[in-house]
Structures are given as structure tokens and as C-alpha cells.
Amino acid sequence: MLTVENVDCGYGRLQVLRDLSMEVAGGAVGLFGPNGAGKTTLINAIMGINRVTAGSITFEGRGIHNRPTHEIVHGGIALVPQERELFPGMTVLENLRIGAEQVPHARDRGEETLETVFGYFPILRERTKQLAGTMSGGQQRMLAVGRALMALPRLLILDEPSLGLQPSIVHELFTILGEMKEHVAVLVTEQNVRESLRTVDRGYVLENGRIVLRGTADELANDPEVERSYLGL
Ligand SMILES: Nc1ncnc2c1ncn2[C@@H]1O[C@H](COP(=O)(O)OP(=O)(O)OP(=O)(O)O)[C@@H](O)[C@H]1O
Ligand SMILES: [Mg+2]
Numbered sequence: 001m002l003t004v005e006n007v008d009c010g011y012g013r014l015q016v017l018r019d020l021s022m023e024v025a026g027g028a029v030g031l032f033g034p035n036g037a038g039k040t041t042l043i044n045a046i047m048g049i050n051r052v053t054a055g056s057i058t059f060e061g062r063g064i065h066n067r068p069t070h071e072i073v074h075g076g077i078a079l080v081p082q083e084r085e086l087f088p089g090m091t092v093l094e095n096l097r098i099g100a101e102q103v104p105h106a107r108d109r110g111e112e113t114l115e116t117v118f119g120y121f122p123i124l125r126e127r128t129k130q131l132a133g134t135m136s137g138g139q140q141r142m143l144a145v146g147r148a149l150m151a152l153p154r155l156l157i158l159d160e161p162s163l164g165l166q167p168s169i170v171h172e173l174f175t176i177l178g179e180m181k182e183h184v185a186v187l188v189t190e191q192n193v194r195e196s197l198r199t200v201d202r203g204y205v206l207e208n209g210r211i212v213l214r215g216t217a218d219e220l221a222n223d224p225e226v227e228r229s230y231l232g233l
Pocket of ligand 1: 011014016033034035036037038039040041042082160191
């Protein structure tokens with residue numbers, strides 16, 4: 001569904017991604033790696049936020065690299081960015097509705113999709129009138145995921161969703177992602193490899209802008225290098 005082939009990407013003269021290839025064929029895929037490895041750079045290249053200088057990115061058979069972000073979102077990919085972009089002074093419901101605004105077919109099915117989102121995150125139904133900025137960090141994260149779902153993506157990308165959350169909330173969030181991946185393909189970048197490996201089907205390890213390891217969740221969980229570097233054994 002998503003294929004990244006031989007991509008180079010960076011910032012000015014700083015090249016970050018080098019000849020990077022990976023794919024999402026469905027289910028949930030994890031993208032792991034230390035700070036500065038290039039995870040966000042790759043996500044932003046997929047979303048058309050970063051310019052790709054070599055290689056190609058295709059989604060459902062169409063080339064999307066260096067296309068405008070709104071076109072990529074229309075095409076069926078939604079992002080929950082690393083820096084959450086909620087509107088803190090707007091209510092939960094307003095934030096969710098905005099998620100459907102950019103995509104005409106999602107706007108038409110907004111009420112129906114709201115029910116789906118409330119099914120995943122019942123707390124959001126209870127808090128529809130609350131201002132987003134007054135909710136806890138975990139609830140805001142769930143709202144950010146809900147808002148992305150409102151665009152009816154076929155691929156949902158999450159950039160470090162566990163960042164700054166308590167372990168119990170991280171666990172809950174990954175459990176919900178596990179339900180979600182039955183309905184929408186998921187690409188998730190994470191430093192919390194242990195939690196992610198419960199949920200993802202496959203994963204990639206990125207270091208210095210290159211994929212250094214790829215495999216199923218089981219293969220990665222049993223890889224001595226992954227254990228040593230990421231599972232803290
Ligand atoms: N806007 C930017 N301008 C210049 N350099 C950048 C920019 N964003 C990231 N970089 C650099 O690109 C490299 C990769 O950063 P990136 O944010 O993609 O890593 P990451 O894997 O997402 O890390 P983290 O886990 O901290 O989010 C780093 O060396 C970083 O300093
Ligand atoms: Mg990042």
C-alpha cells in the first residue's frame with residue numbers, strides 16, 4: 001500500500017535519509033530508532049512536508065513524493081504529528097470536527113466517524129464540550145489520534161505517540177491501536193519498542209538515516225541487537 005524506495009531526504013546540505021526503502025502492506029508497522037535517527041524526517045517526507053531529493057514514495061500505486069500535503073491527506077494518509085497540533089482553546093468536539101474538514105468524503109460521513117472514534121476512546125464522548133487544552137496529556141493524545149481518524153485515512157501515521165505519557169496510558173493507547181489496525185493500516189514511530197512490539201506486525205530499525213534491521217515483531221523481539229539497544233535487558 002505504501003512503498004518507499006531508495007529515498008534521500010535532508011535539510012539543506014544535511015542529508016538525513018540515505019537510500020531508504022521500506023513498506024507498509026497493511027496491519028501495523030513500527031519504525032524504531034534512537035533520537036535523531038531520522039524517523040520524523042521519513043514521516044514528514046511521506047506527508048509531503050519534507051522534500052525528497054532521490055527515490056520515490058508511492059501510496060496505493062500513485063507517486064506521492066513531493067506532492068502537497070493536503071493532496072496526500074485527501075489521498076488517504078493521516079498523521080498524528082510528534083508535536084501535537086490540537087487547538088487547545090477549542091472543545092473536544094470542535095477539534096474532532098476539524099479533522100474531517102479537509103477531506104470532502106470524510107466531511108460527509110462525519111457523524112458516523114465520530115461514533116467510530118468514540119468507540120475507540122469513550123472518554124472523548126464524555127468530554128465533547130471540554131476545552132482540549134484543559135485535558136490530561138493522555139486524553140489530549142487520544143484526541144489527536146481521534147482527530148486524525150476523522151479524515152477517514154486508509155493509512156494512519158503516528159509519530160512517537162507514547163512521548164511524555166505514563167506507562168499505564170501508553171499501554172492503553174497501544175491496546176487501542178491494536179484494535180484500530182484491523183480497520184486502518186498503521187505506521188508508528190516509537191522509542192518505546194517494548195510496548196510497540198505487542199501491537200505491530202512488522203518493524204524497521206533506523207539508525208543514522210538507514211534501515212539497519214527489518215522483520216516481524218517476533219523476529220525483532222528475539223534479535224539480540226534489539227534486546228541490547230532497545231529492550232534494556
Ligand atoms: N527542521 C530541521 N532542520 C535541520 N535539521 C533537522 C530538522 N529536523 C531534524 N533535523 C536533523 O535531522 C536528523 C534527524 O532528525 P529526526 O527529527 O528525523 O529524528 P528522529 O528519529 O525523529 O528523532 P526523535 O526520536 O528525537 O524524534 C537530526 O540530525 C536532526 O538534528
Ligand atoms: Mg522524531
